[in-house]
Amino acid sequence: MNVNIKETEIREVCEKVLDKIVPNGQKREQIRRFTKHLNNRVTKKLQNAGISAEISVQGSIAKDTWLAGDKDIDVFIILPKSTREVFQRVLEVIKTMVQDYVIAYAEHPYLKATIEDYEIDFVPSFQIQNAKEIVSSVDRTPLHTSYIKEKLNQETQNEVRLLKQFMRGIGIYGAEIKVQGFSGYLCELLILKYQSFIQTLMKFSEWQGSNVIDVENLYKGQYTEIKKKLNAPLIVIDPIDSVRNVAAAVSQENLGEFIITSRTFLENPQISFFFPPPRKPLSTSALNTKLSHLDFELIILLFQSKVIIPDILWGQLYKSLRIIRRLLIQYDFDVLKSKAWSNEKGTNALLFGLGSRYQSQTKKHVGPPSMSKEVTQFLTKYVAAESTVLDPWLEGSRWVVGVKRRYVDAVSLLNEKLHDSKAVGIPKQFVDDFKVSLQIKVNEEIMEYITLNKELATFVSDFLVGRPKWLR
Ligand code: CTP
Numbered sequence: 001m002n003v004n005i006k007e008t009e010i011r012e013v014c015e016k017v018l019d020k021i022v023p024n025g026q027k028r029e030q031i032r033r034f035t036k037h038l039n040n041r042v043t044k045k046l047q048n049a050g051i052s053a054e055i056s057v058q059g060s061i062a063k064d065t066w067l068a069g070d071k072d073i074d075v076f077i078i079l080p081k082s083t084r085e086v087f088q089r090v091l092e093v094i095k096t097m098v099q100d101y102v103i104a105y106a107e108h109p110y111l112k113a114t115i116e117d118y119e120i121d122f123v124p125s126f127q128i129q130n131a132k133e134i135v136s137s138v139d140r141t142p143l144h145t146s147y148i149k150e151k152l153n154q155e156t157q158n159e160v161r162l163l164k165q166f167m168r169g170i171g172i173y174g175a176e177i178k179v180q181g182f183s184g185y186l187c188e189l190l191i192l193k194y195q196s197f198i199q200t201l202m203k204f205s206e207w208q209g210s211n212v213i214d215v216e217n218l219y220k221g222q223y224t225e226i227k228k229k230l231n232a233p234l235i236v237i238d239p240i241d242s243v244r245n246v247a248a249a250v251s252q253e254n255l256g257e258f259i260i261t262s263r264t265f266l267e268n269p270q271i272s273f274f275f276p277p278p279r280k281p282l283s284t285s286a287l288n289t290k291l292s293h294l295d296f297e298l299i300i301l302l303f304q305s306k307v308i309i310p311d312i313l314w315g316q317l318y319k320s321l322r323i324i325r326r327l328l329i330q331y332d333f334d335v336l337k338s339k340a341w342s343n344e345k346g347t348n349a350l351l352f353g354l355g356s357r358y359q360s361q362t363k364k365h366v367g368p369p370s371m372s373k374e375v376t377q378f379l380t381k382y383v384a385a386e387s388t389v390l391d392p393w394l395e396g397s398r399w400v401v402g403v404k405r406r407y408v409d410a411v412s413l414l415n416e417k418l419h420d421s422k423a424v425g426i427p428k429q430f431v432d433d434f435k436v437s438l439q440i441k442v443n444e445e446i447m448e449y450i451t452l453n454k455e456l457a458t459f460v461s462d463f464l465v466g467r468p469k470w471l472r
């Protein structure tokens with residue numbers, strides 16, 4: 001690898017970024033006062049309800065790795081180990097304290113509320129001393145917090161901040177289903193392992209894919225077994241729970257993005273990696289012209305769904321995308337690219353770039369070798385079949401036949417299969433939504449929707465002009 005690193009320039013860029021992302025004394029003091037007050041109120045309310053719990057600020061605020069400007073606070077309500085019913089009781093109490101909230105959970109119940117200017121996650125969890133005792137995955141969080149607090153110092157905390165902001169800038173920060181990227185805790189462990197932001201980038205710019213990152217050397221170099229067990233593009237052993245992969249959420253694509261951006265940044269450091277200019281859609285007329293003259297075909301499925309929490313929504317969208325993609329391929333359509341979009345407020349879109357919307361009426365179907373026993377059966381079946389367009393003939397050593405395709409038009413296929421989509425395996429939540437609201441649009445037919453919807457226009461523009469933002 002011959003990355004030509006521009007060390008001075010890199011440092012200059014990092015300094016500028018740090019100026020923006022390290023919280024100043026005033027901000028710290030604001031948060032400290034706010035959380036202290038909040039802790040007291042929550043403790044009292046719970047006491048009045050007969051629940052004894054330890055209230056504790058966790059996450060990046062506790063670890064001092066939060067980014068200035070972020071308004072998220074993770075408040076944990078740590079309870080003596082018992083049954084999960086207690087979580088509901090706790091959240092009922094919290095509800096009486098806040099006005100604006102959602103109960104939001106995929107796996108574990110928690111409550112998201114806006115208080116003053118802050119976004120608070122109230123997360124009930126059980127107290128544990130050791131990761132072996134966990135009931136649900138959030139129980140590990142306080143152990144993560146203590147571990148990171150012990151290991152990081154002021155300097156490395158800021159290195160974490162740089163890495164987080166870099167990941168955010170290139171769009172791979174966060175372990176949620178929508179993103180499938182790098183979590184805050186993962187960034188912290190990477191800094192512990194490689195000591196600095198730049199060294200982390202240097203390592204990943206030369207990433208070969210076979211190494212396991214084991215900060216505490218829990219496996220003493222013996223990774224064959226655990227690699228098989230965890231089986232993921234990137235494996236980072238959790239120092240407090242050796243059988244858990246902290247990077248389990250990271251997709252192959254996002255690991256790839258990190259590798260190439262690390263290389264590109266080290267060679268050409270720019271602040272825009274951290275703070276990319278806001279995405280803008282192509283102008284309406286440019287988009288219209290482009291969509292009317294595509295060298296492939298863009299099929300957009302638009303539908304409405306009721307608002308569900310993001311992790312569930314994105315899980316279902318990605319699943320639907322995979323199923324429809326497979327369906328198109330099963331009927332011989334050439335799917336070039338597919339992507340999902342949602343405003344998370346009930347409007348969703350699935351985009352498919354096809355080599356062509358229409359295909360030939362007849363295809364050659366290859367049958368058995370001329371010497372095999374199955375030939376008679378093959379011939380009997382296809383000579384009689386209504387779908388046979390060209391009777392079977394021998395081509396070299398194999399029998400072949402010309403058969404009529406079931407679907408020549410991808411839109412007819414989708415219309416037929418998706419208006420009652422249970423049979424094709426579309427997630428339950430969407431089956432009725434498809435029935436009621438599915439619209440299938442091809443190329444410029446989408447214009448009437450995207451002129452009214454800037455977010456969708458931006459997404460469609462990005463789909464068409466997919467060049468990475470950092471590639472100048
Ligand atoms: N957590 C959780 N459920 C939530 C919120 C947080 O389980 N609703 C846990 C996560 O598992 C994580 C910790 O709380 O271990 C902090 O989560 P998160 O806010 O995502 O990460 P931070 O380290 O705080 O990083 P950030 O700066 O992005 O907030």
Ligand code: MG
Pocket residue numbers: 059060061072073074
């Ligand atoms: Mg947080």
